Amino acid sequence: MTTDSTPYRPSVVEARPLLSLLLQVSRSGHLGPLVCGMPLQPLEQILGPAHDRQRQTRPRRWRPRLHYWDDLEVLICHGMVIAFTIPTWGEELTLPTALTGWATSTQPSLLSRTEMLTALAAAGLTCHAEPRLVLDDDAEGIHVLNGGVDLVFLTEGGESRLSTLSKRRYDLDTNDHSPRQGRLPA
Structure with missing residues (x-):
């Protein structure tokens, strides 16, 4: 029986949970179960109620509204997710554990441009x-196709550092105010 005496050295992606997560989002376009086009109600069942950082003085039924879960920003319109943003400009980033699978919800977040683009290229992303x-x-x-x-x-x-990663539904007509526009099929 032969054993390899070389110590295991994790790759850069394995050593940086945030980088690994951002690569997964860049590849698939969704963050765990969070995907553009999903209704707000199942998202709230997974994550609980949003942290409301915007005081609502009057109802804005047909306008997009930002909802927050820790540092995650989710744009809701007509009761559905039309965009989400992960802000990585700060020293640390806190995301809901239900979406990331991290043991701890807070991770170091500063990623250099070179580090991010190298990881995207190594993952074969265009x-x-x-x-x-x-x-x-x-x-x-930069747009990841x-x-x-x-x-x-x-x-x-x-x-140069990564500031934000965003996913948006570009196929939505912003002038169409019908409640079913852009929803995922049931």
């Missing part, structure tokens, strides 16, 4: 520049 995502010269937008995910990188002090 990306292209998307200048429509950003308004500033110190920012760069596989999962339909958008990445925004910000440059501060000469270093």
